[in-house]
Amino acid sequence: MAFDPASDYPLGARRPDLVRTPSGLALDELSLDAVVDGLVDAHDLRATPETLRRQSAVALTAGRTRLADNLARAAELATVPSETILEIYTALRPHRSTAAELEAWAARLETELGAPRCAEFVREAAAACAARGLLRVDERAPV
Amino acid sequence: MSARRSERFVSREGRALRRELLISPHPRLGLVAMDGPNDPEPSLEVVDGSVVAMDGKRATEFDVIDRFVARYGIDLDVAAEAAGLADDDIARRLVDVDVPRAEVVRLSRGLTPARLARVVSLLDPVELMFALKKLRARRAPANQAHVTNLKENPALLAADAAEAALRGFAEVETTVGVSRYAPLNAIAILVGSQTGRPGVMTQCAVEERRNLQLAIQGLVTYAETLSVYGTEPVFVDGDDTPWSKAFLASAYASRGVKVRFTSGGGSEALMGHAQGCSMLYLEARCLAAIRAAGSQGVQNGSISCVALVLSLPGGVREILAENVLAAWLDLEVASGNDAIASHSEIRKTAKLMGQFLPGTDFVTSGYSVMPREDNTFGGGNYDGDDLEEWLTLQRDWQVDAGIEPVAEDEVVRVRERAARAVQAVFAGLGFPPVTEAEVEAATYGYASRDLPDRDRAADVAAADRVLDERISALDVVRELHAAGFVDVAEAVLAMQRQRVSADYLQTAAVIEPDGTVCSAVSDPNRYEGPGTGYRLEGERWELLQRLPYVLDPERVSSPNGAGPVVSEAHVATIGDRPDEVVIAVGPAFGGALRETINGLDHADVLRAVVDGVHEAGATPRLVRIRRASDVAFIGHDGARLSGSGVAVGLQSKGTAVIHRADLQPLDNLELFGMSPLYSLDSYRAMGRNAAAYALGEAVGPVPTTLDNFARAKLIVRTTLLHARETAEAVPGAEPVELVLP
Numbered sequence: 001m002a003f004d005p006a007s008d009y010p011l012g013a014r015r016p017d018l019v020r021t022p023s024g025l026a027l028d029e030l031s032l033d034a035v036v037d038g039l040v041d042a043h044d045l046r047a048t049p050e051t052l053r054r055q056s057a058v059a060l061t062a063g064r065t066r067l068a069d070n071l072a073r074a075a076e077l078a079t080v081p082s083e084t085i086l087e088i089y090t091a092l093r094p095h096r097s098t099a100a101e102l103e104a105w106a107a108r109l110e111t112e113l114g115a116p117r118c119a120e121f122v123r124e125a126a127a128a129c130a131a132r133g134l135l136r137v138d139e140r141a142p143v
Numbered sequence: 144m145s146a147r148r149s150e151r152f153v154s155r156e157g158r159a160l161r162r163e164l165l166i167s168p169h170p171r172l173g174l175v176a177m178d179g180p181n182d183p184e185p186s187l188e189v190v191d192g193s194v195v196a197m198d199g200k201r202a203t204e205f206d207v208i209d210r211f212v213a214r215y216g217i218d219l220d221v222a223a224e225a226a227g228l229a230d231d232d233i234a235r236r237l238v239d240v241d242v243p244r245a246e247v248v249r250l251s252r253g254l255t256p257a258r259l260a261r262v263v264s265l266l267d268p269v270e271l272m273f274a275l276k277k278l279r280a281r282r283a284p285a286n287q288a289h290v291t292n293l294k295e296n297p298a299l300l301a302a303d304a305a306e307a308a309l310r311g312f313a314e315v316e317t318t319v320g321v322s323r324y325a326p327l328n329a330i331a332i333l334v335g336s337q338t339g340r341p342g343v344m345t346q347c348a349v350e351e352r353r354n355l356q357l358a359i360q361g362l363v364t365y366a367e368t369l370s371v372y373g374t375e376p377v378f379v380d381g382d383d384t385p386w387s388k389a390f391l392a393s394a395y396a397s398r399g400v401k402v403r404f405t406s407g408g409g410s411e412a413l414m415g416h417a418q419g420c421s422m423l424y425l426e427a428r429c430l431a432a433i434r435a436a437g438s439q440g441v442q443n444g445s446i447s448c449v450a451l452v453l454s455l456p457g458g459v460r461e462i463l464a465e466n467v468l469a470a471w472l473d474l475e476v477a478s479g480n481d482a483i484a485s486h487s488e489i490r491k492t493a494k495l496m497g498q499f500l501p502g503t504d505f506v507t508s509g510y511s512v513m514p515r516e517d518n519t520f521g522g523g524n525y526d527g528d529d530l531e532e533w534l535t536l537q538r539d540w541q542v543d544a545g546i547e548p549v550a551e552d553e554v555v556r557v558r559e560r561a562a563r564a565v566q567a568v569f570a571g572l573g574f575p576p577v578t579e580a581e582v583e584a585a586t587y588g589y590a591s592r593d594l595p596d597r598d599r600a601a602d603v604a605a606a607d608r609v610l611d612e613r614i615s616a617l618d619v620v621r622e623l624h625a626a627g628f629v630d631v632a633e634a635v636l637a638m639q640r641q642r643v644s645a646d647y648l649q650t651a652a653v654i655e656p657d658g659t660v661c662s663a664v665s666d667p668n669r670y671e672g673p674g675t676g677y678r679l680e681g682e683r684w685e686l687l688q689r690l691p692y693v694l695d696p697e698r699v700s701s702p703n704g705a706g707p708v709v710s711e712a713h714v715a716t717i718g719d720r721p722d723e724v725v726i727a728v729g730p731a732f733g734g735a736l737r738e739t740i741n742g743l744d745h746a747d748v749l750r751a752v753v754d755g756v757h758e759a760g761a762t763p764r765l766v767r768i769r770r771a772s773d774v775a776f777i778g779h780d781g782a783r784l785s786g787s788g789v790a791v792g793l794q795s796k797g798t799a800v801i802h803r804a805d806l807q808p809l810d811n812l813e814l815f816g817m818s819p820l821y822s823l824d825s826y827r828a829m830g831r832n833a834a835a836y837a838l839g840e841a842v843g844p845v846p847t848t849l850d851n852f853a854r855a856k857l858i859v860r861t862t863l864l865h866a867r868e869t870a871e872a873v874p875g876a877e878p879v880e881l882v883l884p
Contacts, residue, residue, distance in 0.1 A: 010660040037282030042615035047645035070437025074396035092387035125386030
């Protein structure tokens with residue numbers, strides 16, 4: 001049955017058939033016995049990009065456009081390594097990056113990391129930082 | 144002004160209130176609550192689908208917050224519609240039960256920060272409370288707990304988290320004194336909370352990188368550390384821009400962490416860059432940015448700057464207006480009340496009512512479950528010692544503010560189990576042991592000072608191991624299972640399953656004990672007037688009424704001890720001795736009731752009056768009046784039987800009167816209405832005075848004292864004892880002579 005964001009929330013209760021771990025385990029396979037027997041990897045206990053996209057669709061259907069955008073970005077980031085995410089976060093903080101460095105992150109998000117929404121977001125951040133003198137001090141945009 | 148001080152003014156200066164400073168507004172420094180003289184006029188200009196001017200600034204002048212809000216925070220279609228509405232028209236819709244929440248939430252998307260602040264400032268305090276009730280995101284209110292202790296003792300953290308969970312808190316937040324402790328504290332409250340009640344979400348407020356790592360290892364499930372400020376300089380001083388914060392929020396969500404931003408009035412003034420604007424206007428900017436960032440919710444209502452906002456006129460109203468704004472913007476609201484708002488208990492609780500009565504998604508953003516001395520958030524506006532007051536306030540108002548009453552034995556049981564569960568996890572993971580003495584003190588003690596000290600260096604080393612070896616929630620599950628805490632293991636695992644389905648990322652989500660996620664999507668607030676929305680009734684109301692210290696009225700008024708203290712002889716006749724004083728008692732005296740309201744045995748009371756009469760040279764006679772329970776009639780009936788015409792009337796609860804036969808029943812010689820204050824000496828003095836009246840001697844009234852709290856303390860007992868006495872009365876029954884053995 002196709003996913004209906006208007007009626008299939010909460011997914012865990014209403015559409016467990018659609019919920020999988022990144023390695024493909026279903027919720028009912030995440031049993032205490034399986035954990036005790038070492039059949040479940042801790043890294044596998046997280047939402048997949050697909051689940052996060054579905055949560056994004058649920059938020060959008062509920063009228064929460066920006067929350068939906070946030071969850072769509074999260075879906076993109078779900079497969080990005082944590083260290084990379086923290087590096088990008090740091091790069092976005094005030095006076096941390098030049099315009100070129102932020103553009104490099106945007107390009108990497110777009111091509112290598114499969115995160116076009118995040119890439120667009122980083123570009124907008126770069127433009128705002130440039131306009132407000134929040135780029136790294138050795139390369140401020142001309143006012 | 145005269146040099147001599149009024150003692151009353153001097154006395155008031157010593158009150159708790161006067162330890163804090165109240166100031167007049169100083170708008171240039173941002174020290175103005177709302178409607179600041181320098182706040183911009185609301186405006187919005189849109190050309191070709193983009194915002195070219197907003198709230199008095201051209202796009203070229205926009206700071207980083209304006210840019211973010213203009214780019215993501217305004218729905219231009221709705222803005223065009225809202226432009227045609229007057230401020231007071233929109234304000235009226237906020238409090239109109241016939242305009243659904245969804246409709247006013249939609250309208251909010253077209254309003255600029257200055258306009259949002261302007262509209263909300265049109266509401267008075269009661270209208271704000273009503274709007275908050277209507278605009279709350281989730282149907283039912285909930286509450287968040289703070290769990291910390293000075294020693295960062297894991298057994299005590301687990302025990303307190305378990306008690307918090309058992310008491311119904313939906314979220315438990317801890318923090319650290321020493322940041323390297325974070326992994327152990329996170330494990331302790333995870334294990335503790337799931338012991339108390341499955342489904343409670345937990346967080347450990349630490350630096351973002353560490354926090355994210357704890358989340359990745361499954362040790363926490365939510366974060367509310369993402370702070371936002373209303374001016375660019377403060378935002379940048381906080382080392383973020385709206386874009387970096389929004390990106391961080393997405394990063395947390397990608398790891399299955401529920402995120403709530405934090406903002407609140409006063410922070411910009413405190414940090415020296417309010418740019419001359421009012422607190423409410425700056426908060427409107429924060430909230431517009433928070434919604435634009437895609438946060439599901441916010442913790443706001445001044446939070447840690449509450450005492451600064453309260454120094455200003457309208458401060459409490461401003462804080463409530465902040466909460467209303469957040470709810471109007473469709474954000475989950477954790478409504479402060481965590482930092483200490485005032486030294487004055489009166490003022491503090493008056494402030495609380497703004498959120499307590501309407502109900503918010505989290506009435507406090509941290510109720511200190513333990514005593515204040517162990518609260519390392521620097522807060523504890525309400526703490527463990529205030530729990531019974533909070534529960535009683537819920538009962539008084541028939542309001543659900545998210546805390547449940549629990550019996551002492553149940554609390555003790557759960558605390559011990561949580562301490563033992565964390566003891567087992569520490570043992571299994573090879574961490575420094577949690578001793579039996581720690582378990583016992585965590586179970587029964589008052590605060591961390593009752594616990595033995597731990598080897599802190601060894602604990603920090605263990606904490607480092609959690610991160611280095613990536614010890615995860617699954618490792619915790621396995622250790623719990625191995626030690627026989629199967630249900631707790633299952634509950635911790637269930638939280639991991641929640642991360643996989645990610646349902647709690649939706650607005651205002653909390654998790655029921657059976658794993659059901661309740662959020663503004665699945666359980667929205669649809670209040671539309673009386674009889675609709677969340678109402679405290681049925682089983683939940685029964686539960687919140689059942690406080691452990693509530694007594695059954697039947698038990699308050701039932702006698703203890705054996706056999707009656709007096710025996711009845713025969714129908715009483717009118718006496719003929721001129722020196723006689725009748726001591727007339729009520730229908731239940733010494734029978735159905737055995738002691739006065741302050742616990743004096745009826746036999747002792749009678750002996751005291753008898754002795755007093757004898758001492759003054761008169762002759763006592765004991766009579767029971769059976770037809771009436773009112774002290775005036777007991778006394779007057781007694782007087783009419785008395786040879787001298789004078790009697791002492793005694794109700795069972797201890798109220799007494801000296802009466803004379805020629806007076807009207809409701810008149811008297813002396814009335815002793817403050818029964819709780821009387822000792823046996825008082826009753827002896829009453830006997831002496833009655834004798835003196837009988838013998839025609841000059842009499843000074845029996846000295847009595849005054850206790851203004853007696854009524855508050857004893858009115859319930861008075862009512863129940865009097866009801867018992869009245870139940871014993873038999874209309875028309877003859878008085879009887881009594882014998883005191």
